[in-house]
Each structure stands twice: as structure tokens, then as C-alpha cells.
Amino acid sequence: MDASWLKPISEAKYLVVDNAYRYRAILRYFYMQHERMRQYLFPEEVYAFLKQYDEFRDYTEEDLQQDLEQLVKWKNLIARQETGHIRTIEEFKKKRFRYQCSPYTVEIERMIRTLEQLGDTFGGSLEKTRFDRLYASLVRIESIIQGGFAEKRDEMNQVWEETFDYFKKIIQNSADYIAYLNGENMEERMMSDSFLVYKEQFTAYLRDFIVALQKTSMQIEKLLEDLPEEGILRFIEHVVAYQLTIPRWEGTAVSREQWIEEKLETWSSLKEWFLGRNGHESELSFLQKQTNEAIRRMTRVVQRLGERHHHFRSRKKDYLYLAKWFSSFETVEEAHKLSAVVFGCFHTKHLVAENDATENIYHDIWDECPAEWTVKPRVRHYREKKKPEAIADKQKEKEETLAAFLAAKKQEEEQLAKLMNDGKIVLRELPLVAPHIRKTLLSWIAKAMGREDRIAKTENGWKVKIVQQEGTIELEAEDGTMIMPNYEIHLLEGGE
Numbered sequence: 001m002d003a004s005w006l007k008p009i010s011e012a013k014y015l016v017v018d019n020a021y022r023y024r025a026i027l028r029y030f031y032m033q034h035e036r037m038r039q040y041l042f043p044e045e046v047y048a049f050l051k052q053y054d055e056f057r058d059y060t061e062e063d064l065q066q067d068l069e070q071l072v073k074w075k076n077l078i079a080r081q082e083t084g085h086i087r088t089i090e091e092f093k094k095k096r097f098r099y100q101c102s103p104y105t106v107e108i109e110r111m112i113r114t115l116e117q118l119g120d121t122f123g124g125s126l127e128k129t130r131f132d133r134l135y136a137s138l139v140r141i142e143s144i145i146q147g148g149f150a151e152k153r154d155e156m157n158q159v160w161e162e163t164f165d166y167f168k169k170i171i172q173n174s175a176d177y178i179a180y181l182n183g184e185n186m187e188e189r190m191m192s193d194s195f196l197v198y199k200e201q202f203t204a205y206l207r208d209f210i211v212a213l214q215k216t217s218m219q220i221e222k223l224l225e226d227l228p229e230e231g232i233l234r235f236i237e238h239v240v241a242y243q244l245t246i247p248r249w250e251g252t253a254v255s256r257e258q259w260i261e262e263k264l265e266t267w268s269s270l271k272e273w274f275l276g277r278n279g280h281e282s283e284l285s286f287l288q289k290q291t292n293e294a295i296r297r298m299t300r301v302v303q304r305l306g307e308r309h310h311h312f313r314s315r316k317k318d319y320l321y322l323a324k325w326f327s328s329f330e331t332v333e334e335a336h337k338l339s340a341v342v343f344g345c346f347h348t349k350h351l352v353a354e355n356d357a358t359e360n361i362y363h364d365i366w367d368e369c370p371a372e373w374t375v376k377p378r379v380r381h382y383r384e385k386k387k388p389e390a391i392a393d394k395q396k397e398k399e400e401t402l403a404a405f406l407a408a409k410k411q412e413e414e415q416l417a418k419l420m421n422d423g424k425i426v427l428r429e430l431p432l433v434a435p436h437i438r439k440t441l442l443s444w445i446a447k448a449m450g451r452e453d454r455i456a457k458t459e460n461g462w463k464v465k466i467v468q469q470e471g472t473i474e475l476e477a478e479d480g481t482m483i484m485p486n487y488e489i490h491l492l493e494g495g496e
Contacts, residue, residue, distance in 0.1 A: 010074045011104040022059075022067055025050060027076060030101040031109035040080065040098040043068060068099060076105045130170050131216040137163040138223050145231035153242035160239045160263075167270055171283075178290045206295050210288065217274065217284055224271050236263045412440065413460050425489040428473045438477045445487055455492065463492045 014023035029049050033041055047064050050056040071077040078100045101109075140159050144151050240259045276282035322342060329335045376382065415437055419425050427441070448456035448466040455465045469486040476482075 009104070011076050011102065012108060013074050014071065014076060015108075019067070021055065022063075023071060023076075025053075025056070026064075026067060026071065027101060027105055027109060030077070030099070031106060031113075034101055034106055040100050042096075042098055046099075068097075072099075075102055078102055129212075130166050130173075131213060131220070134163065134166040134170065135216055135220050135223070137166060138220060138227075141232075141235060142223060142227060145227070145235060149234060149238060153238050153245075156235060156238045157242045160235075164266060164270070167273075171273070174287055178287070178294070203295060203298060206291050210291055210295075213284075213288060213291075221274050221284075224274055232267055233260075233264070236260055236267070239263065409460065412436065416440065420491065423491050425491075427475055427484075427487050427489070428469075430475065432476050432478060435477050435479050438475060438482070441489065444489060465490045465492055 014020060014027060017023065026046060029046055030041060043061070043064055046068075047059075047061055050059055050064070068077060068079075072079050079097045080100065081097055137159060141163065144156060144159070149156075237260060240256060240263065243259070244256060273283045276285070326335055326338065329338070376384075415434070416425075419430060419433075419437075421429070425441070433441075444456060444458055444464055445466055448454045448464065453465075454467070455463065457463050467488045467490055469488060471486045472483055473486045474481050474483055
């Protein structure tokens with residue numbers, strides 16, 4: 001574990017303290033000016049910006065100076081004394097400062113801006129072109145490896161950065177968009193009538209993504225399987241060698257071997273995302289399933305909405321047409337036939353029978369054998385007739401079972417007695433034992449370990465005490481070997 005993971009981040013304190021609104025307003029102004037390429041600001045500029053708002057109506061320059069000093073202590077701001085244009089010694093003693101926001105603060109404010117724009121719902125997208133770009137970058141890596149690494153190292157580094165930039169965007173955007181489709185707000189919107197307007201757009205968008213994904217993913221999987229590990233390692237070595245040539249004033253605490261190992265793990269993550277690991281399903285397959293499930297869910301919602309609209313639709317015209325049709329018949333028999341077709345048979349009886357002959361859903365009921373169903377009369381005093389049966393005497397079987405059980409227990413007690421050595425059973429010294437002996441010993445240990453004094457009474461009347469020694473042992477039995485703590489079972493006499 002890296003020691004930097006455990007350090008507190010003092011630069012984030014300004015977000016949760018009591019006067020957070022003051023610190024956040026100051027640092028937001030510094031961040032906005034940083035984005036406009038203005039690195040250093042005077043306190044007068046910050047004060048003029050804050051006084052434009054009603055929240056800072058009673059804010060004084062002394063308050064601003066205290067806040068700036070506190071932000072410098074938290075390492076959110078970097079203070080630099082302005083020594084130019086000093087006319088008097090008093091001005092120099094006042095230590096006129098200019099302030100610059102630290103890199104941590106810039107990244108924190110950038111993250112907060114992203115969160116503010118995100119809102120309460122997930123963003124993301126399912127861009128089918130990113131898979132094509134990723135495939136093109138991987139093809140570029142393959143050509144560099146097959147060409148004997150004739151390209152310059154800066155070109156290799158650019159190809160590597162582009163590859164994982166596409167890969168990172170695929171993961172982030174697809175995960176966010178799937179979470180957006182599975183969100184509670186999306187479920188509520190799907191149930192509204194306005195969703196029918198966007199149904200075709202959503203379905204076409206997801207369907208096009210699935211088609212492009214299935215087309216390009218197979219090419220990417222084949223390419224990742226064919227790329228040699230030795231070639232990837234040499235490619236990564238060239239990338240790391242280029243990155244080490246970039247001059248950095250503070251240097252780097254990461255060695256060349258650590259960089260190579262880190263990039264190898266990154267490459268392994270890319271392969272596992274597309275190919276899976278140790279027989280497990282890949283994240284690509286999971287993404288396909290999630291997208292297909294989203295399409296099916298939308299289809300079901302649209303079907304339910306259509307049925308609801310059809311249910312409330314007026315059928316007045318249909319009934320008028322049927323009434324005219326009925327009135328056109330000359331005989332009642334013809335009207336009965338039409339009624340049977342339109343409304344079905346009246347006063348029909350349905351018979352239900354249980355038949356588990358087949359589970360094939362395409363099998364017709366006419367192909368099945370007829371089932372018998374006993375109809376019972378619906379009267380209050382009806383009782384099924386039962387034939388009186390004699391009570392069988394099973395005393396002999398009980399005695400034989402009891403004798404066999406006692407013989408087995410006696411044999412087990414004799415086997416346990418043979419394992420005793422000087423009044424104790426040392427599990428480390430036991431030979432190959434039967435499975436039921438091992439089960440008996442483990443039951444004694446479990447019963448004794450549940451008591452504070454580690455003493456238990458067994459089924460055969462023995463009083464045993466469990467003593468745990470250092471280390472672990474291997475208890476060998478006929479059905480396998482068990483690794484367990486080093487226990488000894490001591491037989492007590494008279495409770496001692």
C-alpha cells in the first residue's frame with residue numbers, strides 16, 4: 001500500500017468547515033481566473049469580486065485577509081510577496097502578497113464544476129465510433145510491433161495514450177449511461193405517455209450501438225489474442241523510456257520497473273475487459289446483456305402503454321357495427337353462430353387435470369394421454385372411505401437397529417481408546433483415521449471450544465479438555481487431509 005493513500009488531504013477542508021461559503025467563493029474566483037490564464041491575483045481583486053454579491057455585504061478586508069491566510073495554511077493558495085513598485089519601507093513591511101491557487105485546488109474545483117453540471121442523474125453515452133477508434137489504435141500498436149519498433153518513441157507514447165484514452169471513455173460513458181437507463185427517474189419517465197415520442201429514438205440508438213459493438217468487438221478480441229506478450233512488453237518499455245526523458249523539476253519517486261509493471265497491469269485490464277479472466281464473463285458481454293435488457297424493458301413498457309390506451313378506447317362504433325350485423329339476420333340460429341364467434345360460448349364448464357407428462361411448450365394437448373380426475377360430492381357430511389389397517393409390530397426391527405447402533409458406538413469407542421496415549425489424544429501424532437473418527441474428534445473440539453474452561457462431556461461419558469498448542473497440523477483421513485490448529489484432547493478423571 002502506498003503511503004500517500006493514508007495521508008489526510010488538507011486541501012479539501014474548505015468544503016466542509018463552518019465558513020465554507022466564504023472559502024468556496026474565494027477559490028472559485030481563483031479557479032475561474034486560472035482558466036483564463038491569470039495565475040496571480042491581488043487581494044483587492046478578490047475583495048472587489050466578493051462585494052458584488054449580497055452574501056458578502058458585511059464582509060471586510062480584514063475578513064478576507066484572515067481567509068486568505070487560512071487557505072494558505074491548508075495549501076489551497078500559494079502566497080508570493082510582491083517586491084516591485086515599493087515606494088516606502090512601511091509598504092514593504094506590510095508584505096503585500098499575490099496569491100495563486102495550488103494544483104490540488106484546481107483539480108478539486110474542476111471536479112466540483114463537473115459534479116454541478118452532472119446534476120441528480122447519470123450522464124454518459126453509448127458511442128459506437130469509440131470502439132472503431134480503439135480498434136484502429138490497437139492495429140497501430142500491432143503494426144509497430146511487427147515493424148520491429150521502427151517508429152519514434154514519442155509516436156509510440158502517443159499511440160499508447162490514445163488507446164487508453166478511448167478505452168477509459170468507453171468504460172466511463174457506457175457505465176454512466178447504463179446507470180442512467182436503470183435509474184428510478186428513468187423508470188418513472190418510461191411509464192408516462194410522453195415516453196412514446198422518444199421510444200423509437202431510444203430503441204434505434206441502443207440497437208445501432210449493439211450492432212456496431214458486435215461487429216467491432218470480435219475484431220478487437222481477435223487482435224488482443226494474437227498480440228504477443230513479448231512485443232507488448234517491449235512496446236511498454238519504449239513508452240516508459242520516452243516518459244522518463246520528460247524533464248520534471250521535482251523528479252519522480254517511481255522507478256522504471258514500477259512504471260513498466262503499472263502499464264502491464266493497465267494492459268491486462270484492457271484484455272480482461274474484452275476477453276474475461278479465469279473463465280469468468282467479460283465486461284464486454286455484461287455491457288451487451290445490459291443494453292439488450294434495456295431494449296427489452298422499453299419494448300415491454302411500450303406494450304403495456306399500448307394496452308392501456310386500447311383498454312380506454314371507446315368501442316361504440318364496434319358495437320354499433322355488430323348490432324347492425326345481428327339485425328340483418330333472418331333466423332336466431334345465425335345470430336347464435338355469430339354470438340359464439342364474437343363473444344364465445346356461454347355457460348361453459350372448465351375441467352382442470354394435472355398432467356406432467358411433458359414440459360415442451362410447443363406440445364399440443366391433443367397429443368397427451370387423457371388424465372383421470374376424481375370428482376368429490378359437495379355435501380357437508382361427506383367423508384372419504386378409508387379401509388381399516390392393522391398396526392404392524394416393528395419391535396424386532398427396532399431392537400436390531402438399536403443393537404447395530406450400540407455395536408457401532410462400541411467399535412468407535414474402542415478405536416478412540418486406541419488413539420489415546422498417556423491419557424490424551426495428540427492430533428499431530430495420529431495415523432490415518434476414518435472419516436467418522438475425524439467427525440467425532442471435531443465435534444468434541446467444537447463442544448469444548450464453546451465453553452470458557454474448554455471442558456466438555458462426550459456421548460460415551462468421557463470428560464475431555466481441549467488444549468491448543470502453537471502452529472497448525474494436517475489431520476489425515478481416508479477421504480482427504482484437513483489443515484487445522486494444533487489441538488490436543490486430554491481425558492480428565494474425576495473432573496481434574
